[in-house]
Amino acid sequence: MTAHPIGAAGFLHRFDGLRARLPGARLPWIQALREQAADAFRVQGFPTRRVEAWKYTDLRQVADAGFDEALSAVDSAPALPPAHGGARVVFVDGRSRPDLSTVDGLPYAVESLAAALEAQEGRLGSLARPAEQPMAALNTMLFEDGLVVTVPAGVAGGVLDLVSLGSASERPEAFHPRHLIRLEAGASLTLIETATGPEDARYLHNPVFEIEVGFGATLTHARIQQEAPRAFQLATVYARVEKGGTYDNFTLNAGAKLVRNEIHTLLAGPAATCHMNGAQLLRDGQHADTTTVLDHAAPDCASRQTYKTVLMGKSRGVFQGRIHVHQVAQRTDGYQMNQALLLSPEAEIDSKPQLEIYADDVKCSHGATVGEIxxxxxxxxxxxxxxxxxxxxxxxxxxxxxxxxxxxxxxxxxxxxxxxxxxxxxxx
Amino acid sequence: MLRIEGLTAEVEGKQILKGIDLEVPAGEIHAIMGPNGSGKSTLSYVLSGREGYEITGGSVTFDGRDLLAMEPEERAATGLFLAFQYPVELPGVGNALFLRTALNAVRRARGEPELDAMQFLKVARERLKALQIQEDMLKRGVNVGFSGGEKKRNEVLQMALLQPRMAILDETDSGLDIDALKIVSDGVNAQRGPGFSALVITHYQRLLDYIVPDRVHVLMGGRIVQSGGPELAKQLEETGYASVQAAA
Structure with missing residues (x-):
């Protein structure tokens, strides 16, 4: 056995080996998506800090970890975090575990992507942009499973728990779930995602969300990131909000060695609303990066972003927030605030707000505060x-x-x- | 109760207190009057243990114990209370939680059992009623969005809950209309008794119409320059601080 390839080469090597066995290998459109993503990943590789979007987050420790694909035992019964409602979908190492999930009698469809892949043509990949985001490219190249939720028009979906468990194994493993969430006109859903793993586990959790919030629909998306202390999470969320719809995202970063929480929201229809809020709680040695890209592409939309970071020991927090107000987006109401509380002289926070405004009737403000108690x-x-x-x-x-x-x-x-x-x- | 001897203190290298001698016996209320910049607030902060004040000489004992050696929370637990001139806003800290945490910290330090949320609420409601404060104030963030009068009432509410043996009222009358002034004064007067002393720090005589002191001290240039009975306050009101300065 030769040395285990690391970095981008390691993942490309794995793709070469798995190509014919990955879900959808016989579906030409999936094959094409994966091949394009592999090309994009080959070109971009793991981003270095020379890439502007990754200036403050160095992925070298992720690239060099030498991951295996997940080999979780299917019959194990891992401890589950507390449930917040009746319905719960559990993934272990990125794979759906129906035996641990409870989705009976719901007024909307909950499926595993691996099982429902064939029907996702035109939906999977409609929002993600692997050509511009290498981690989304990696996800597209290697995803095996994910959650597919479709809430029909007018249906109040209630609370759905999405649980992601990483497991401990001899070699660090990587998994790349792809989640597709669609709310049709007037529908609502509260999706509470909890990602965690056992204390000694070392893994890469690289999820990509493609979220469609329809006309007048409301999605609450709470992401509770409590990954194992040595794990990595690189999450990319793509959300599109139609007329009068609301996307309310709150991301809590409390775990992991290194985390990137990247959210791209497109306010596509008039009078749409989005909240991208969050808190980052960092102990010594942790690195958390929240990067938001918000497109106001229709008039009369409102956006609110407030991120708060508490830093202890030698930890590092990053916030990058770009708001792009398109020319058509008159009467945009945008607000962005980033606040950090430094509890240690060794902690560091980097904050980079970016406003690009092409409409003339706009209310947009941003601010940042850094302080001690x-x-x-x-x-x-x-x-x-x-x-x-x-x-x-x-x-x-x-x-x-x-x-x-x-x-x-x-x-x-x-x-x-x-x-x-x-x-x-x-x-x- | 409180004995201050030869107290000198500096702020950022500048001497503010230049040798204060003062004794407040148990059960007495003393007033400290003085013009702006005389060292009134510095004295209250030094007594309550705020950082940034360097004690360069003298001593302060509270019931015979060295007050200056104690942390601020120890001073509070031993029965000293500072009513702030500018009560601090604490966004995100509910007033009820704040009051209960403070009360239980002090009770614990005194060896008394802590109160649970229900027991606390009962005690707090009694005090609120006596001070004519709306119960709604418990649900708000500490001093957040409070009017000047509400902030001062919240200070008096804290005093009524913590039951200190000695209160320092730092310009408690500033920013109060006459009705609020009466409520605050009634709150202080209700504490009066052999086990309660107070040091009322004020620029104006007005407050002393409502809280009648046993003794009045005039603080100027970092020293007590004159002491007398309540009539001294009235006299100052008429002649101003300049006359004292001339006499001293």
């Missing part, structure tokens, strides 16, 4: 008898609470709040 606030609490450590904890919690309070959906808000509290209790 406020001395006056701390003294006020201590002067009331509250010990310093507890006072600090209260102020950090308050900072994070404000982020989560913006989430409209009650179940999602409660789930995120519990995850924040759990994180803080574990580190404090």
């Amino acid at each position: 406020d001395a006056d606030q701390l003294f006020y609490l201590r002067a009331r008898g509250i010990p310093e450590a507890r006072a600090r904890a209260m102020l950090v919690e308050a900072f994070l609470t404000e982020a989560v309070e913006g989430v409209q959906d009650e179940t999602a808000r409660a789930a995120l709040g519990a995850a924040v509290t759990g994180w803080w209790e574990a580190v404090a």
Whole structure:
């Protein structure tokens, strides 16, 4: 056996070996998608920091890890995180596990991509742009499975849990699920995604979401990232929102060694709304990157983005937010705020807002704050008898609470709040 | 109760307190009056333990214990309370949680059992009623969006809950209309008794019509330049601080 190829070459090598066995190998349109993605990935490789979009996030440690494809045992019964509603879909190492999932009697369709692949022609790949995003290219080249949800017009879908578990194995493994979420006119859904893995696991979770929010539909998408401490998550979300629709995304980054949370939202129809909010909670040695790309491509749309990062030890946070207001997008109302609380002199936060405005009747604002715990606030609490450590904890919690309070959906808000509290209790 | 001897303190290398001697016996309320820049607020912050003030000499004892050696939270637990001139806003911290955490921290330090949420609510409601404060104030963020009067009432509410043995009221009258002034004064007067002392720091005599002090001290240039009974406050109101300066 020769040395295990690493980097982009390792993944391309794997694709060569798996090509004929990957799902959809006999479907010409899938084959074409994968081949194009492989070409794109071959050209781009793992992005280096010389690529502007990746200036603050170095993927070398991911590229050099030498991943295997996942070989999870199907009969194992892993511990599952708490459920937030009745319906739950579980993926282990990127593969659907119907035996662990509960989707009976739902008023909408929940399928595994591997099983329903043939019917996804024209839908899969309609939003993702592998030619411009190498991790999306990697995902397209190697995806095996994913979640396909279609909520019919006018149906209130309630809460659906999407659980992703990575497992521990001898060699680090990589999985690239592709999730397709579609809400037809007037439909609604609260999707609560929890990604986690056992303490000693080392893996790459590289999901891509393609999300379609139809006319007047509302999707709440809460992403709770609690990956194993040595794991990597590189997630790319593509969302398209039609007239009067709402996409409410909140991403909580609490786990993983390195995470990139990249969201591309296209406000395609008039009076559409999008919230891209989040919190990043970083301990010593962690790196979290949130990159948002927002296209206001229709008039009278509103967007709100608030990201809050708490940094401890030698951790690093990144926020890059681009808002592109197209010429047709008159009366756009855009707001973007990035706030960081540095609890250690060794922590670092990089913030890069970017506004490109081509319409003339627009209200768009952005801002960034970086600070330590406020001395006056701390003294006020201590002067009331509250010990310093507890006072600090209260102020950090308050900072994070404000982020989560913006989430409209009650179940999602409660789930995120519990995850924040759990994180803080574990580190404090 | 509180004994200050030869206290000197600096802020950023500048000497503000230049030798304060003051004793407040148990059960007495003393007023400290003085013009702007005389060191009134510095004195209150030094006594409550705020960072940024360097004690360069003298001593402060509270019930015979060295107050200056204690952390701010220890001072609070031992029964010292500072009512802030500018109460701090704490966005994201609910007032009820804040009050309960403070009360339980102080109770724990005193060896008393902590109150659960229900027990706390019962106690808090009684105090709110006595101070004519809407219960809604418990649900809001601490001082967030409060009017000047509401902030000061919230300070008095904290005092009523924590039951200190000594309160320092730093310009508590500033920003209050006459109705709020009465409510705040009633709150302080309700605490009056052999186990409660107060140091009322004020620029104006007005507050002392409602909280009648046992003694009045005039602070100027970092020193107590004159002391007397309540009539001294009235006299200052008429003649101004300049006359004291001339006499001193």
